[in-house]
Amino acid sequence: MSSSAEPVTPQTRHDLYATVLQETAHLISGVDDLVANLANVAALLRQRFGFFWVGFYLLRGDRLVLGPFQGNPACVYLERPRGVCWAAVLRESPVVVANVHEFPGHIACDPESKSEIVVPLKDRAGRIRGVLDVDSDRFGAFDEEDARWLNRLAEVLVPVWGED
Numbered sequence: 001m002s003s004s005a006e007p008v009t010p011q012t013r014h015d016l017y018a019t020v021l022q023e024t025a026h027l028i029s030g031v032d033d034l035v036a037n038l039a040n041v042a043a044l045l046r047q048r049f050g051f052f053w054v055g056f057y058l059l060r061g062d063r064l065v066l067g068p069f070q071g072n073p074a075c076v077y078l079e080r081p082r083g084v085c086w087a088a089v090l091r092e093s094p095v096v097v098a099n100v101h102e103f104p105g106h107i108a109c110d111p112e113s114k115s116e117i118v119v120p121l122k123d124r125a126g127r128i129r130g131v132l133d134v135d136s137d138r139f140g141a142f143d144e145e146d147a148r149w150l151n152r153l154a155e156v157l158v159p160v161w162g163e164d
């Protein structure tokens with residue numbers, strides 16, 4: 001999370017994530033447009049958590065391409081298999097990086113970024129379509145509890161990929 005926010009207690013974090021999950025479901029309900037949905041969800045996450053950078057990368061062949069986000073301008077193309085985002089895609093599970101300088105191949109879009117969490121996003125068929133990426137300007141901002149909650153968020157986001 002951002003250094004601008006006070007560290008949250010476990011209960012506060014639980015309540016915050018639980019609320020954000022509900023708000024996300026409400027935001028995307030009835031909206032049949034990927035960009036609109038991801039843009040609104042990025043804005044919601046930034047607003048609720050004060051994340052330093054939060055956004056989506058979309059899987060396009062052997063590249064991840066920048067999608068809707070909130071924060072500083074970021075790298076547009078992430079080439080397979082380098083970086084934290086690709087690690088999450090290839091492992092098909094969340095990747096929590098307490099210190100980005102210690103992650104081999106980490107792609108530094110912003111020198112202020114110090115820790116990161118990336119969660120793969122799947123469609124109804126179970127195919128990975130992209131990732132949710134959150135960066136912090138503090139070391140160790142994310143843990144396995146964040147990974148569990150953001151995985152639940154990924155489940156809430158399944159409808160944004162449509163039927164096919």
Ligand code: SME
Nearest residue numbers: 074083084085106107109
């Ligand atoms: N750090 C990521 C690149 C995306 S930025 O964090 C916005 C990575 O290593 O894949």
